[in-house]
Structures are given as structure tokens and as C-alpha cells.
Amino acid sequence: MIVEIWSDVMFPFCYIGKRNFESALQxxxxxxxxxxxxxSFQLDPNIPEVATESYQNYLVTRKGMPLQQVQDMLQNVTLSAKQAGLTYNFDDAVMVNSIKAHQFIQFAKALHKDDEAEEVLFHAFFTEGKNIADLQTLLTLGTAIGLDANALQQAIENQEFLPAVIEDINQARQIGVTGVPFFVFNNKYAVSGAQPASSFLEVLNKSFGEWKATNTTPNLIISKGSSCDVKGNCD
Structure with missing residues (x-):
């Protein structure tokens, strides 16, 4: 059964939502x-690729939020992250456009490593204060999860996976996604936001029960002959 997750690696509840969902999976x-x-999803595609402001200043100047409200919000989010086993350092966060990071994820996704890509990007941004719009940073992160640095560099520089990013964003708009994280289970049930693990587990059980009812394992009648098994035994 497929679970689709729309996310933007620079926004805090996406990382918390990932952890809570993983807890439900366990x-x-x-x-x-x-x-x-x-x-892929971009909450703010207008952020420049060159860092010009802190996370706090971004919310105050670009979103028009009062300073005290921002400070209280970031403190509360940091606490929520800690409860999920995560460390957030908003003072070190580098606010840059996430479009290259999404192309990194799409490149990794083609190799079935999109979960690893999300994880290293979240950690790099929220915990380590790294610039996720910097090509060399992305190449280093890619190497850490087993991606070919040369192929990754070529893909990002040539924007090979930009159409895949745009396709995801357009699909999100079509189904009415206005905030992330956004989880879709079996193309039928949706969970918006970083819900508790118990909520994810409830939807997992419900959606999987329905999926399993229509995706049963075929009851095959097998005629046996000489073969090799997964342990290497041949007879």
C-alpha cells in the first residue's frame, strides 16, 4: 500500500511529522x-537562494508576525521537536530557497532513497544549520547516503528533476493541499499536519485493512521441479 507525503524540508512540522509517522510504522x-x-512542496518559493535573514527575521519581515509571537512559536516548536526526539536550532537555520533540495530528493527518489534524502536534509537544516541551497552541501549529503556525487551534480545543474518537483507541487494543488506535511494513504485517506503517532496508526490500520481486502495474495497451485531457493540450495 502506498503512502504519499508532501513535505518541505525547511518547515518544522514536516520533520516532526516524519518522526511521528515512523513511530506509528514501528x-x-x-x-x-x-x-x-x-x-515535493514549497510553502514559499519566493525565498532567495542566497541567505539574507534568520528564521526569526523571515517570519517577522516576510510573514508580518509580531516578534514576541514568533519567539514564543519557535520555542514551542522546539519543545515539540524535542518530544519527538529531534534537536532544533532555529538560531543557526539558514533560510534559503528549497528548490535545489527538492531536486536532490527527486534524484534520490529515482534510486529509492527519498526517505534517506529527506532525513539528511531535515537534520542538516534544523540541527546542523547547513545551507541546503548550496550545491557542495547537497553533494556532501548525497555522498553520505550513497548517491553518486557526479551524477547528482549534473542532475542539479541541468535541472533534470525540476519537472518532477513541479509535477508534485501541481498535484498537491489539484487535491487541495495548502500546508505540509500532508499524508495520503492508499489514495483515499489524508492526514494533514504532524499528528500524533496514534492518529497515524489509526489511519494506517483502516486504510491497510481496505487495501488488503482488494489486494489478496493469489492462492496458487504449484507444480514443482528442480530449482534454487533464496538460501542458495539447488535441487
């Missing part, structure tokens, strides 16, 4: 039957 009895697809 409690789910049929984890091996779940296939997770990460999808």
Missing part, C-alpha cells in the same frame, strides 16, 4: 507492505 504489524513516496 507499531504497525504489516510495515513491510507499506511503500512510502515523498513528494
Amino acid at each position: 507499531q504497525f504489524s504489516d510495515t513491510d507492505a507499506i511503500e512510502v513516496h515523498w513528494k
Whole structure:
């Protein structure tokens, strides 16, 4: 069963939502039957690729939020992250456009490494204060999860995966996504935001039960002959 997750790696509840969903998966009895697809989304495509302001200043100047409200909000989000086992350092966060980071994710997704890509990008941005619009930073992160640095560099410089990013964003608009994280289970049930693990588990059980009812394992009548098994035994 497919679970699709729209996310933007620079916005805090996406990382918290990832952890809570993973916690639900750990409690789910049929984890091996779940296939997770990460999808691109940009909450603010107008952020420049060159860092010009802090996370706090970004919310005050670009979103028009009062300073005290921003400070209180970031403190509360940091606490929520800590409860999910994450460390947020908003004072070190580098506010830049996430379009290259999404192309990095799409490149990794083609190699079935989009979950690893999301993880290293979240950690780099929220915990380590790294610039996720910097090509060399992305190449270093890619190497860390087993991606070919030369192929990744070529893909980003030539914007090979930009159409995939745009396709995800357009798809999100078509289904009415206005905020992330946004989870879609079996193309039927949706969960918006960083819900508790118990909420994700409830939807997992419900959606998987329905999926399994229409995706049963065929009861094959097998005629046996000489073969080799997965342990290397041949007879």
C-alpha cells in the first residue's frame, strides 16, 4: 500500500511529522507492505537562494508576525521537536530557497532513497544549520547516503528533476493541499499536519485493512521441479 507525503524540508512540522509517522510504522504489524513516496512542496518559493535573514527575521519581515509571537512559536516548536526526539536550532537555520533540495530528493527518489534524502536534509537544516541551497552541501549529503556525487551534480545543474518537483507541487494543488506535511494513504485517506503517532496508526490500520481486502495474495497451485531457493540450495 502506498503512502504519499508532501513535505518541505525547511518547515518544522514536516520533520516532526516524519518522526511521528515512523513511530506509528514501528507499531504497525504489516510495515513491510507499506511503500512510502515523498513528494515535493514549497510553502514559499519566493525565498532567495542566497541567505539574507534568520528564521526569526523571515517570519517577522516576510510573514508580518509580531516578534514576541514568533519567539514564543519557535520555542514551542522546539519543545515539540524535542518530544519527538529531534534537536532544533532555529538560531543557526539558514533560510534559503528549497528548490535545489527538492531536486536532490527527486534524484534520490529515482534510486529509492527519498526517505534517506529527506532525513539528511531535515537534520542538516534544523540541527546542523547547513545551507541546503548550496550545491557542495547537497553533494556532501548525497555522498553520505550513497548517491553518486557526479551524477547528482549534473542532475542539479541541468535541472533534470525540476519537472518532477513541479509535477508534485501541481498535484498537491489539484487535491487541495495548502500546508505540509500532508499524508495520503492508499489514495483515499489524508492526514494533514504532524499528528500524533496514534492518529497515524489509526489511519494506517483502516486504510491497510481496505487495501488488503482488494489486494489478496493469489492462492496458487504449484507444480514443482528442480530449482534454487533464496538460501542458495539447488535441487
